[in-house]
Amino acid sequence: xxxGFAVAAVLGxxxxxMSVEAQNTSFNNTLMPQPALITVKSGGLALTPQFTVAHYQxxxxxxxxxxxxxxxxxxxxxxxxxxxDASTPPTLIITVDGPGEAIQGPDENESYSLEVTPSGVRxxxxxxxxxxxxxxxxxxxxxxxxxxxxxxxxxxxxxPRFRWRGLMIDVSRHFQPIDVIxxxxxxxxxxxxxxxxxxxxDDQGFRIESKVFPKLTDMGSDGLFYTQDQAREIVAxxxxxxxxxxxxxxxxxxxxxxxxxxxxxxxxTGADYGGPYQIEREYGIFDxxxxxxxxxxxxxxxxxxxxxxxxxxDPYMHVGGDENNGxxxxxxxxxxxxxxxxxxxxxxxxxTYFNQQLLPILKKHGKRMIGWDEIFAPGLSKDAVxxxxxxxxxxxxxxxxxxxxxxxxxxxxxHIDSAERHYLADPVPVGTSLTPEEQAxxxxxxxxxxxxxxxxxxxxSRIWPRTAAIAERLWSPQSVNNVDDMYRRLxxxxxxxxxxxxxxxxxEDVGLRQLAGTAQIEALxxxxxxxxxxxxxxxxxxxxxxxxxxxxHLIDAVRPDPPSRHGMQVLVKAYLANHxxxxxxxxxxxxxxxxxxxxxxxALMAAAPLLQDPAPRAxxxxxxxxxxxxxxxxxxxxxxxxxxxxxxxLAVIDQAAKPVGLVRFTVLEPLRDLVKAAGGE
Ligand code: ACM
Numbered sequence: 001x002x003x004g005f006a007v008a009a010v011l012g013x014x015x016x017x018m019s020v021e022a023q024n025t026s027f028n029n030t031l032m033p034q035p036a037l038i039t040v041k042s043g044g045l046a047l048t049p050q051f052t053v054a055h056y057q058x059x060x061x062x063x064x065x066x067x068x069x070x071x072x073x074x075x076x077x078x079x080x081x082x083x084x085d086a087s088t089p090p091t092l093i094i095t096v097d098g099p100g101e102a103i104q105g106p107d108e109n110e111s112y113s114l115e116v117t118p119s120g121v122r123x124x125x126x127x128x129x130x131x132x133x134x135x136x137x138x139x140x141x142x143x144x145x146x147x148x149x150x151x152x153x154x155x156x157x158x159x160p161r162f163r164w165r166g167l168m169i170d171v172s173r174h175f176q177p178i179d180v181i182x183x184x185x186x187x188x189x190x191x192x193x194x195x196x197x198x199x200x201x202d203d204q205g206f207r208i209e210s211k212v213f214p215k216l217t218d219m220g221s222d223g224l225f226y227t228q229d230q231a232r233e234i235v236a237x238x239x240x241x242x243x244x245x246x247x248x249x250x251x252x253x254x255x256x257x258x259x260x261x262x263x264x265x266x267x268x269t270g271a272d273y274g275g276p277y278q279i280e281r282e283y284g285i286f287d288x289x290x291x292x293x294x295x296x297x298x299x300x301x302x303x304x305x306x307x308x309x310x311x312x313x314d315p316y317m318h319v320g321g322d323e324n325n326g327x328x329x330x331x332x333x334x335x336x337x338x339x340x341x342x343x344x345x346x347x348x349x350x351x352t353y354f355n356q357q358l359l360p361i362l363k364k365h366g367k368r369m370i371g372w373d374e375i376f377a378p379g380l381s382k383d384a385v386x387x388x389x390x391x392x393x394x395x396x397x398x399x400x401x402x403x404x405x406x407x408x409x410x411x412x413x414x415h416i417d418s419a420e421r422h423y424l425a426d427p428v429p430v431g432t433s434l435t436p437e438e439q440a441x442x443x444x445x446x447x448x449x450x451x452x453x454x455x456x457x458x459x460x461s462r463i464w465p466r467t468a469a470i471a472e473r474l475w476s477p478q479s480v481n482n483v484d485d486m487y488r489r490l491x492x493x494x495x496x497x498x499x500x501x502x503x504x505x506x507x508e509d510v511g512l513r514q515l516a517g518t519a520q521i522e523a524l525x526x527x528x529x530x531x532x533x534x535x536x537x538x539x540x541x542x543x544x545x546x547x548x549x550x551x552x553h554l555i556d557a558v559r560p561d562p563p564s565r566h567g568m569q570v571l572v573k574a575y576l577a578n579h580x581x582x583x584x585x586x587x588x589x590x591x592x593x594x595x596x597x598x599x600x601x602x603a604l605m606a607a608a609p610l611l612q613d614p615a616p617r618a619x620x621x622x623x624x625x626x627x628x629x630x631x632x633x634x635x636x637x638x639x640x641x642x643x644x645x646x647x648x649x650l651a652v653i654d655q656a657a658k659p660v661g662l663v664r665f666t667v668l669e670p671l672r673d674l675v676k677a678a679g680g681e
Pocket of ligand 1: 322323372389
């Protein structure tokens with residue numbers, strides 16, 4: 001039975017629904033992530049201006065329904081009518097068994113069922129969090145039909161495959177303001193992610209206020225940090241969306257920013273412990289590391305963790321633990337003597353000693369430890385969770401040794417890989433050697449947004465929409481793995497994510513306008529549509545990036561894995577395999593567009609100081625268009641290209657493959673196939 005059930009006068013009526021069995025309602029499945037089980041029925045529910053909702057009474061669900069209504073209104077432009085009268089049956093009935101965990105953990109029940117029929121919608125969930133997941137699915141079901149919108153008749157039974165579906169954001173290398181975090185949480189909720197892992201401290205900045213240790217931010221943050229009130233606001237905002245916030249304080253290494261104000265934490269020798277320390281501007285691995293031998297280190301951490309535990313209610317606290325090179329430990333005779341006395345033979349053993357002191361502190365403050373691979377060493381308590389940035393093998397090894405773990409590395413967004421590559425990386429791959437019991441220890445995964453190369457303006461396009469593909473990998477059944485279908489839905493999801501406030505598409509135009517100094521950027525848009533940023537390592541090496549490197553160049557405006565990359569592959573494949581004439585026409589139109597845009601883009605770039613480095617891309621665009629068009633012409637005429645033609649065009653492609661101006665073309669491989677085919681290969 002429905003408990004605490006009331007017609008939602010709070011919402012008023014938003015949209016009203018009417019049954020439309022007769023209407024053409026062929027279902028266009030754009031759901032992302034795909035549900036565990038979906039049955040498509042005939043007909044649907046037409047949305048009209050008097051949609052009413054009755055729901056289980058709960059403050060979080062009130063908010064979720066209000067947001068649902070606002071987004072539905074935005075999506076359909078249907079006006080909000082007066083509140084429903086008691087005689088009108090509700091269109092959407094949400095029943096929930098209970099509010100869910102008081103403090104959400106990995107075991108929260110997120111399952112739900114959704115029945116859309118021509119006469120109404122029923123959403124049922126065990127918890128409010130499950131109901132929120134179902135509301136997101138419902139919004140994704142809305143589709144155009146004639147001059148209006150419908151909800152197609154479907155029956156959905158859904159539950160996540162993995163319990164831990166996260167997104168990590170590093171706010172140390174580059175601080176990300178509260179607004180960025182909030183819109184990111186909205187995007188996460190839209191694709192059913194449930195953990196926001198907040199990497200709050202690293203060598204390059206300490207980003208949360210401590211009242212106990214004020215010098216952490218006074219001296220270690222450049223004034224860029226969250227107040228405790230702001231952090232609480234984020235925790236509440238996330239909870240309202242069924243998202244946990246796991247804070248990370250990366251120790252004992254990657255902790256230089258702590259030592260700027262508190263050098264006594266460091267392991268260096270001399271009066272100032274190897275300091276004085278400055279906020280690190282460069283990127284990489286640095287020597288300063290906390291001193292594991294002193295009681296004062298643990299007293300400090302006890303107070304600090306206690307303070308943070310009051311702000312972050314999640315059962316887990318992430319202690320980092322990665323990339324400690326041990327240099328300061330090895331260079332300090334007192335620490336070496338301590339290590340010898342305690343039979344700690346190497347850096348890993350000494351770090352495990354540090355973790356062993358840390359565990360009871362975390363426990364005392366009600367937290368379980370999570371850390372990167374490096375904490376996985378002999379002697380570590382089985383209570384700790386391992387986050388693997390070293391990949392499957394490392395994760396599998398810790399699962400075999402009895403530890404719970406989550407997978408991170410194949411989901412590193414800063415590497416600028418394709419959504420496809422992330423999508424096909426499974427935390428428990430088919431054919432895994434893990435036993436069912438060991439597999440159950442793999443809790444899930446996290447997309448990771450390391451922020452060396454992202455600013456508040458570019459971060460959305462680095463996270464989205466690729467993270468939606470990762471979210472599907474972590475939520476949907478393993479058998480949902482068709483890449484073409486993922487991309488088809490991903491581009492739809494990307495539009496929906498902009499509707500919740502993200503800027504991953506619009507930011508490209510904003511960037512191009514700023515770079516070109518004009519609003520007439522059509523030719524640049526054509527060029528940008530086939531470019532993407534170079535990968536992390538390439539950028540780092542070519543630009544020698546640091547925290548001080550400006551991020552307002554073409555590389556920062558263009559998007560990773562834009563639609564052209566996969567789209568061009570599909571078109572060329574269809575044309576070469578089946579002589580598909582629709583594909584041919586699309587390719588020809590695209591090549592003509594490049595040929596026309598090249599000289600115009602060249603003129604714009606010549607006049608723009610910040611577009612000098614990538615300027616050769618404009619001529620290359622026109623040359624690539626010409627190569628493609630000529631290839632199509634030879635292939636259509638079934639005429640072999642003249643001797644030397646293919647070699648000359650392949651040389652053009654090879655030239656274009658170089659990472660000029662920190663950007664790469666997305667279309668070269670299929671273009672190469674086309675040219676080779678025209679050349680008779
Ligand atoms: C890491 O990438 N060092 C966690």
